[in-house]
Amino acid sequence: MTSSPLQSATAPETGDPGSATAAHRPVSFADLTTIHVGGPVGRLVEATTSQELVDAVRSADAAGTPVLVIGGGSNLLVGDDGFDGTVVRVATSGLRVDGTRMHVDAGVEWDLVVRTALDHGLAGIEALSGIPGSTGGTPVQNVGAYGASTSDWLESVTVLDRESGEVEVWDNARCGFGSHRSSAFKYTDRYVVVDVTFALRRSDESAPVRYAALAERLGVRIGESVSAREVRDAVIALRTDRGMVWDEAEHDSWSVGSFFLNPIVSSVPPEALGSPQFTDPKGIKLSAAWLIEHAGFSRGYGERVGTGRATLSTRHVLAVTNRGGASAADVTALASHVRAGVRDKYGITLIPECRLVNCTLD
Numbered sequence: 001m002t003s004s005p006l007q008s009a010t011a012p013e014t015g016d017p018g019s020a021t022a023a024h025r026p027v028s029f030a031d032l033t034t035i036h037v038g039g040p041v042g043r044l045v046e047a048t049t050s051q052e053l054v055d056a057v058r059s060a061d062a063a064g065t066p067v068l069v070i071g072g073g074s075n076l077l078v079g080d081d082g083f084d085g086t087v088v089r090v091a092t093s094g095l096r097v098d099g100t101r102m103h104v105d106a107g108v109e110w111d112l113v114v115r116t117a118l119d120h121g122l123a124g125i126e127a128l129s130g131i132p133g134s135t136g137g138t139p140v141q142n143v144g145a146y147g148a149s150t151s152d153w154l155e156s157v158t159v160l161d162r163e164s165g166e167v168e169v170w171d172n173a174r175c176g177f178g179s180h181r182s183s184a185f186k187y188t189d190r191y192v193v194v195d196v197t198f199a200l201r202r203s204d205e206s207a208p209v210r211y212a213a214l215a216e217r218l219g220v221r222i223g224e225s226v227s228a229r230e231v232r233d234a235v236i237a238l239r240t241d242r243g244m245v246w247d248e249a250e251h252d253s254w255s256v257g258s259f260f261l262n263p264i265v266s267s268v269p270p271e272a273l274g275s276p277q278f279t280d281p282k283g284i285k286l287s288a289a290w291l292i293e294h295a296g297f298s299r300g301y302g303e304r305v306g307t308g309r310a311t312l313s314t315r316h317v318l319a320v321t322n323r324g325g326a327s328a329a330d331v332t333a334l335a336s337h338v339r340a341g342v343r344d345k346y347g348i349t350l351i352p353e354c355r356l357v358n359c360t361l362d
């Protein structure tokens with residue numbers, strides 16, 4: 001696994017140590033995101049302490065400047081015109097283990113949190129190994145994988161409410177976590193996540209395994225536990241097979257992860273009856289990957305669409321990838337094309353899971 005673009009991007013040139021720094025030379029979202037597309041950043045501010053983060057957002061708000069807060073850029077697709085405002089990149093790094101609690105600054109790489117938990121004999125989040133991005137991004141996107149979710153283990157979040165200007169601590173119940181990757185922080189720029197506290201379990205044993213492919217890989221039944229480290233290793237292996245571990249050298253991972261959410265429908269169209277189905281409080285959840293594949297889009301699809309520089313991953317149809325030199329327009333053109341094919345076949349409109357900024361799908 002290599003570091004995310006967040007860690008490897010060139011640091012701003014100017015500024016005093018200990019204060020947020022502003023870069024006035026061209027930086028583009030292609031440098032700051034895992035899919036490596038997107039136009040210029042208006043003004044980049046890198047916040048290395050929580051106070052800098054709060055101050056940077058408050059001062060841009062006071063000046064009436066548009067603000068975009070970013071972490072690892074792993075669930076972000078910005079258009080080729082970029083973002084003409086202040087981009088606050090969260091680069092805070094505090095991580096403290098206190099008994100079974102972990103207090104983590106928003107800028108800390110998520111996988112470092114998983115590794116640190118295991119090193120301290122704390123279990124719970126091991127199935128969330130290998131997900132790129134920052135810890136601050138996890139409550140926003142309500143990150144989940146292999147039957148686990150960050151919201152299962154999150155105790156509280158410190159947020160800046162940009163409307164009131166106040167910094168508040170929210171408990172889990174207030175965060176509005178839902179089954180469909182939803183949270184009170186998603187689809188709004190009102191809140192900035194400053195830090196997150198997780199309450200884990202002291203054990204070398206994993207949380208019960210809840211995902212069929214993971215159980216199969218581990219050779220256990222659903223609901224059984226194994227060592228937490230074994231779960232991490234199995235998850236990383238599964239993710240690597242699927243191109244879902246971010247790696248600069250691996251174009252299948254130049255993506256935003258799964259581009260589309262699994263759709264929830266009230267009734268299953270006859271053409272989609274073969275899809276895996278999951279009960280959800282809001283209806284029946286179908287597999288977006290199954291729908292895409294059975295609408296005729298196989299792995300690697302896209303070489304003959306537009307410039308061919310964006311294709312579906314050669315390992316997983318749910319990831320739209322940049323094969324090198326793709327523009328945001330290439331990515332949205334392919335995603336729109338696939339979405340239209342799924343809509344034509346099943347009458348279902350897939351919804352992007354990632355955040356789109358200054359770009360849309362047709």
Ligand SMILES: Cc1cc2nc3c(=O)[nH]c(=O)nc-3n(C[C@H](O)[C@H](O)[C@H](O)COP(=O)(O)OP(=O)(O)OC[C@H]3O[C@@H](n4cnc5c(N)ncnc54)[C@H](O)[C@@H]3O)c2cc1C
Pocket residue numbers: 034068069070071072073074075076090106131132133134135136137138140141142143144145191192193194243244245246253254255256257258355
């Ligand atoms: C190869 C690959 C595999 C992936 N696998 C998974 C997976 O298995 N499961 C899964 O759920 N996701 C997955 N993702 C998506 C992504 O890793 C997660 O959504 C991640 O949590 C995003 O964090 P980030 O810091 O990169 O957010 P960014 O991409 O920087 O931002 C995403 C959104 O969150 C907002 N945001 C970020 N930080 C903050 C903050 N501190 N305060 C307020 N808003 C903030 C941004 O404004 C933006 O709207 C994958 C992505 C890739 C590239």
